[in-house]
Amino acid sequence: MSAILYMVAYLALGVFFVAVVARIIMWIKMPMHVRWELYPVAHEAGKAHYGGSYYEESEWWNQPRQVSLLGELKVMLPEILFLVALKEHNFKLWLRSFPFHFGLYLVVASTALMFATGLINAISLDILHGALGNLIHNVILVSAAAGLVISWLGALGLLQRRLSLHELKDFASPADIFNLVFFVIAFGVALVTFVLVDNDFSIVSGFIANLLTFKPAALPGTGLASILPSISVVLMSLLVAYIPLTHMSHFIGKYFSYHSIRWNDEPNLQGGPQEETIGKMLQLPITWAAPHIKADGIKTWAEVATDITVKENKK
Amino acid sequence: MKQIKSIKEFSQGDQALAHIEPYDQTPLPAPFDKIDQEPAMEPLSPQSKEKYECSLDDTIAVSIPKPESKEEEERLVNQFISGLRKLFSKENNWTFLKPLVMSMEHCAKCQTCSDSCPIYEESGRNALYRPTLRSEILRRMYYKYIKRGSKFVHGDIDLNWKTVSRLIELAYRCNLCRRCAQTCPIGADNALLAREIRKIASQEMGIAPKEIHQNGSVLQIKVGSSTGMNSLVVKDNIEFIDEDTTDKTGIPVETPWDKEGADILLIHNAGEIMAWPENPGAFALLFNQAGLSWTMSSELAAYDGINYGVWYDDVQFARVALLHAQAAKKLGVKKIVIGECGHAHKALTVIADKVLTGDLNIPRESAITVLLDIVKSGKIKFDKSRNDFPVTLHDPCNMVRLMGIVAPQREIIRAVVPEGRFREMTPHGVNNYCCGGGSGFAIMSGHNFSHWRHHVSGRRKFRQILNAFQDEPMDKEHPKYVCAPCSNCKGQIRDILQYYNAWEKAGISYGGLVELMVNAMVDAKPGYIDWEWH
Numbered sequence: 001m002s003a004i005l006y007m008v009a010y011l012a013l014g015v016f017f018v019a020v021v022a023r024i025i026m027w028i029k030m031p032m033h034v035r036w037e038l039y040p041v042a043h044e045a046g047k048a049h050y051g052g053s054y055y056e057e058s059e060w061w062n063q064p065r066q067v068s069l070l071g072e073l074k075v076m077l078p079e080i081l082f083l084v085a086l087k088e089h090n091f092k093l094w095l096r097s098f099p100f101h102f103g104l105y106l107v108v109a110s111t112a113l114m115f116a117t118g119l120i121n122a123i124s125l126d127i128l129h130g131a132l133g134n135l136i137h138n139v140i141l142v143s144a145a146a147g148l149v150i151s152w153l154g155a156l157g158l159l160q161r162r163l164s165l166h167e168l169k170d171f172a173s174p175a176d177i178f179n180l181v182f183f184v185i186a187f188g189v190a191l192v193t194f195v196l197v198d199n200d201f202s203i204v205s206g207f208i209a210n211l212l213t214f215k216p217a218a219l220p221g222t223g224l225a226s227i228l229p230s231i232s233v234v235l236m237s238l239l240v241a242y243i244p245l246t247h248m249s250h251f252i253g254k255y256f257s258y259h260s261i262r263w264n265d266e267p268n269l270q271g272g273p274q275e276e277t278i279g280k281m282l283q284l285p286i287t288w289a290a291p292h293i294k295a296d297g298i299k300t301w302a303e304v305a306t307d308i309t310v311k312e313n314k315k
Numbered sequence: 316m317k318q319i320k321s322i323k324e325f326s327q328g329d330q331a332l333a334h335i336e337p338y339d340q341t342p343l344p345a346p347f348d349k350i351d352q353e354p355a356m357e358p359l360s361p362q363s364k365e366k367y368e369c370s371l372d373d374t375i376a377v378s379i380p381k382p383e384s385k386e387e388e389e390r391l392v393n394q395f396i397s398g399l400r401k402l403f404s405k406e407n408n409w410t411f412l413k414p415l416v417m418s419m420e421h422c423a424k425c426q427t428c429s430d431s432c433p434i435y436e437e438s439g440r441n442a443l444y445r446p447t448l449r450s451e452i453l454r455r456m457y458y459k460y461i462k463r464g465s466k467f468v469h470g471d472i473d474l475n476w477k478t479v480s481r482l483i484e485l486a487y488r489c490n491l492c493r494r495c496a497q498t499c500p501i502g503a504d505n506a507l508l509a510r511e512i513r514k515i516a517s518q519e520m521g522i523a524p525k526e527i528h529q530n531g532s533v534l535q536i537k538v539g540s541s542t543g544m545n546s547l548v549v550k551d552n553i554e555f556i557d558e559d560t561t562d563k564t565g566i567p568v569e570t571p572w573d574k575e576g577a578d579i580l581l582i583h584n585a586g587e588i589m590a591w592p593e594n595p596g597a598f599a600l601l602f603n604q605a606g607l608s609w610t611m612s613s614e615l616a617a618y619d620g621i622n623y624g625v626w627y628d629d630v631q632f633a634r635v636a637l638l639h640a641q642a643a644k645k646l647g648v649k650k651i652v653i654g655e656c657g658h659a660h661k662a663l664t665v666i667a668d669k670v671l672t673g674d675l676n677i678p679r680e681s682a683i684t685v686l687l688d689i690v691k692s693g694k695i696k697f698d699k700s701r702n703d704f705p706v707t708l709h710d711p712c713n714m715v716r717l718m719g720i721v722a723p724q725r726e727i728i729r730a731v732v733p734e735g736r737f738r739e740m741t742p743h744g745v746n747n748y749c750c751g752g753g754s755g756f757a758i759m760s761g762h763n764f765s766h767w768r769h770h771v772s773g774r775r776k777f778r779q780i781l782n783a784f785q786d787e788p789m790d791k792e793h794p795k796y797v798c799a800p801c802s803n804c805k806g807q808i809r810d811i812l813q814y815y816n817a818w819e820k821a822g823i824s825y826g827g828l829v830e831l832m833v834n835a836m837v838d839a840k841p842g843y844i845d846w847e848w849h
Binding site for chain 2: 027030031032033034035036037038039040041044047050051052053054055056057058059060061083085086088089090093167168170171172173174175176178246247250253254256257258260261262265267268269270274275278279281282284285286287288289290291292293301304305306
């Protein structure tokens with residue numbers, strides 16, 4: 001029985017990492033697209049605060065590009081941690097979405113700490129005794145408990161809002177509802193497990209340590225004390241595997257949405273590195289069927305754009 | 316209020332899904348705050364109803380002829396699906412594939428964007444105009460009919476001619492201002508999806524509003540300008556404008572044509588030449604007085620900076636951008652400078668950035684920065700007191716939110732308008748509202764569409780203008796100036812001011828940025844701005 005639990009957890013982690021990597025590769029391998037930025041662009045040094053760009057400079061192509069990584073971080077970090085855009089534009093939703101996401105971060109952080117302590121113990125580093133060990137234990141305890149509580153409340157709030165507002169319900173697919181219900185159940189069971197059985201997270205910490213050392217030891221306890229943590233492990237594992245397979249993978253997409261589209265203002269200068277890629281794109285064949293396109297499936301973008309121009313000129 | 320109750324209704328019935336009545340809308344500020352005194356929305360004519368698809372919202376933008384048989388309906392639906400498939404192929408849509416997939420996959424359907432959309436807001440929050448609706452219908456079509464995905468995951472939609480024709484029409488109820496994208500917490504872009512629907516219609520089905528396609532980009536490629544002017548006519552018109560500007564200012568003005576080796580190729584929106592001749596006249600005067608080396612080109616399309624493809628068709632877009640670049644290459648200019656036209660700015664500088672390479676990749680610059688250079692150079696003296704009237708500034712979306720040109724126009728205004736006379740709209744800069752004429756609406760007035768444009772898409776801008784001047788006496792004796800440095804925006808603002816009779820009732824007029832500059836030029840005769848003319 002315990003071996004199955006470990007198998008589920010390994011499988012879930014495997015699916016998660018493969019799916020996340022596949023998503024990242026998918027976005028990276030997407031073809032070059034035309035520029036479609038939206039201002040403010042956070043890395044425009046000295047201009048981002050009002051939405052300005054290098055196009056405000058006379059002969060901008062002769063000016064040095066001022067790109068501020070710090071400017072990006074100043075926008076990205078508050079956005080990731082506190083969902084600033086949602087707070088500004090949809091406060092009622094933010095009241096639910098922020099605790100949900102921030103709770104997730106706390107749960108992820110505490111899990112990462114459990115992995116770290118498990119790893120340190122596994123390699124027999126004697127540094128987690130005494131004050132440091134206590135501190136880490138307390139941090140795990142507080143962040144995991146608080147994370148579970150607020151994330152569960154947030155998920156419940158999001159579900160309530162999704163089901164009670166017509167404009168949200170009408171647009172929701174059954175899967176959208178299922179996703180939130182899944183969170184509510186998985187985090188709810190984890191919370192109950194914490195309150196009734198594992199109120200110092202020692203069982204889950206032990207399970208994670210065993211995962212790291214490949215020792216599929218049975219979970220301690222009997223009856224409810226064993227069943228609840230087992231159910232919790234299965235549900236959390238399934239959730240971990242499920243998230244990157246759905247549109248909830250926006251934690252990956254959002255990075256590319258900002259860096260590759262919204263903030264991508266890198267100009268294509270004459271003789272610069274982008275011209276070669278653009279040339280390749282313009283050599284792709286086009287098959288749009290409207291008569292004015294005059295494509296035949298063989299002609300390229302470059303041919304369709306230039307050939308027709310010449311023909312139209314002669315008329 | 317008549318509005319769509321659920322997404323399912325989009326595929327059902329023959330009746331319009333929504334209807335806008337002024338009583339459903341929020342009253343405008345004084346002196347236009349009496350809903351019962353607002354101009355009535357003109358109904359569609361029986362002929363229009365009989366001939367064209369009009370089951371969306373009792374107006375028509377696209378003029379899609381009604382199919383004559385079930386077979387034709389089926390053919391058109393299949394065409395749409397074929398186009399939808401191509402939209403997701405690298406070969407046919409490398410131009411927008413990544414932003415498209417991003418918005419298809421990651422919209423959380425949270426409706427945060429709705430409140431940012433001036434059309435949705437000013438329609439009385441009519442559900443049909445939610446930025447998410449057309450996107451969700453497209454998304455469900457894609458996952459059901461192209462990907463063969465699960466209804467459990469992606470939702471369901473019935474596919475029939477009503478769904479397709481309504482969706483195409485609904486793609487023309489969006490100004491493509493991208494305010495929705497700006498507020499999306501994830502970065503989904505519903506305006507982009509509206510544009511992608513327009514692309515399927517145009518590039519696969521040959522369906523587009525005639526104002527932007529047949530009389531727009533096609534005419535520009537064929538004759539040289541969507542105004543219908545060929546090179547002889549445009550040179551004639553500019554000669555007349557030069558003479559008129561000389562008379563008005565007392566300074567001899569001559570526009571150089573086809574001057575090889577000039578530093579600057581100036582490209583106006585040719586609509587300025589036809590409708591607002593004082594704008595190209597002012598440009599010529601300022602550039603000459605500043606001693607710039609510049610020229611206009613009489614090559615095909617090179618005297619008209621418009622590029623309507625940017626709203627609906629990537630191929631038409633590329634063709635026009637190439638014509639602009641080819642003309643610049645032929646003259647051997649150092650840079651192309653784009654006049655007061657927002658979409659021409661974005662088209663040639665931002666979008667064409669990934670189209671033009673090699674010797675066609677000639678630097679492109681906004682006229683606004685060139686004008687600011689002129690101000691800073693001190694070569695022209697300005698007397699602010701000549702512009703002693705209230706001025707507000709409209710931010711064209713394409714130039715500001717989509718290009719980041721925010722500060723220079725304000726710096727110019729501060730140099731030519733007395734302190735305390737300039738006031739910002741709320742909100743402004745990159746958070747501005749569209750004029751209501753964006754994405755082609757300003758030139759689309761078929762059937763009763765102009766009424767919808769004035770009552771719905773342009774209402775937020777008119778509200779902003781009125782609010783900007785609320786501290787002033789609202790009468791004709793106290794003229795007020797809306798500075799709109801974009802030809803399409805000017806057209807829309809002109810139309811809405813006329814529709815509400817805003818000059819007679821409130822003394823509100825409009826014009827460009829260069830007109831304000833010349834009006835303040837010390838060396839020019841006073842009175843360049845002609846208040847009554849518009």
